[in-house]
Amino acid sequence: MNLARFVKHSKLNLFKEGNITCLYEQELLPDFCLEMFDADYWQNKDAVLGKATGRGITWFVKHENVEIVLRHYYRGGLIGKIINDSYFFTGIMNTRAAKEFELLAQMNKVGLPAPKPVALKINRSGLTYQADILIELIAGATDLVGILSKSELPESLWIEIGKCIRQFHQHNIYHHDLNAHNIMIDGDNKIWLIDFDQGKEMETAGHWQQQNLQRLLRSFNKEKGKLPEFNFTDKCWQLLEQGYQG
Incomplete structure (x- = not known):
């Protein structure tokens, strides 16, 4: 599925600024801004609920009536020791974030117990990209x-x-x-x-x-x-x- 069709089919909002492309759920983020993909934004609003450390830091934050997980995409394995968080770009819908977002949307549509996708950010730089995703936190889990x-x-x-x-x-x-x-x-x-x-x-x-x-x-x-x-x-x-x- 190409980007335009996915946006229309999923009723998502598309945001573009320079090399940055974002998709987000208007209903969950009516005041969407790029800074929402930055942990400092949530820390300054005193909205951080917690964090988990793995390949990087995953942040748990609260926004209005929704609790959200903020995750940056990092490489694992041996290649991750050399290339930290850059991936080869072949199109927005081929990015790790877009594929996960689309799969989550599909699973929610058929009622599977998986988190709801909230927003994604792709920052393209020449032949590579970096990515972040916002996903709804499962309350009390x-x-x-x-x-x-x-x-x-x-x-x-x-x-x-x-x-x-x-x-x-x-x-x-x-x-x-x-x-x-x-x-x-x-x-x-x-x-x-x-x-x-x-x-x-x-x-x-x-x-x-x-x-x-x-x-x-x-x-x-x-x-x-x-x-x-x-x-x-x-x-x-x-x-x-x-x-x-x-």
Whole structure:
């Protein structure tokens, strides 16, 4: 889908200034400005709720009646040690941010429990670009690592986690990094999946679904070997698989 068609189809607002292109949800950001992609803007407004550190800093901020995640795109792996946050530009809709934004919009349209996309920014510089994205924060949610490092999870919730993953797979949604940090549970015990960078819609079901599950299992075992307390057992995985199989 090209940019013009995506903007029209999604009823988004388009903002352009020099080499910068932004898309945003007018309903969520009626007072949109470029500075919203800068952490200093939120700090000066005393609107920062918290932050998480990974490849870079992910910021959690509050704006009017919506809580938002601000994330800059950084490279990982060996190439990330050489090229920090620049990517080869082949078109706006081919950027990491636009692909994730489009996938999130599509998943929300069919009712999958994933965050809503709010805005994106592409800053082009010659043959390369840098990108940022704003995504709606899932209110009152905690990731599985945070929960399991403190307490056990009821058996019924392990089954629900399996059901949740199956929902995405039934819509042929591939999660590039399905791990225990990217599964959230909110205050109503609803299961959510987050972080769909490099995720995509597959054409058909296939081996990728089991690869997703095996990646998740490796993640659980990694956290168990790393943390002093992590309430994950073989029984937990069996319950998750039971939910997934239906």
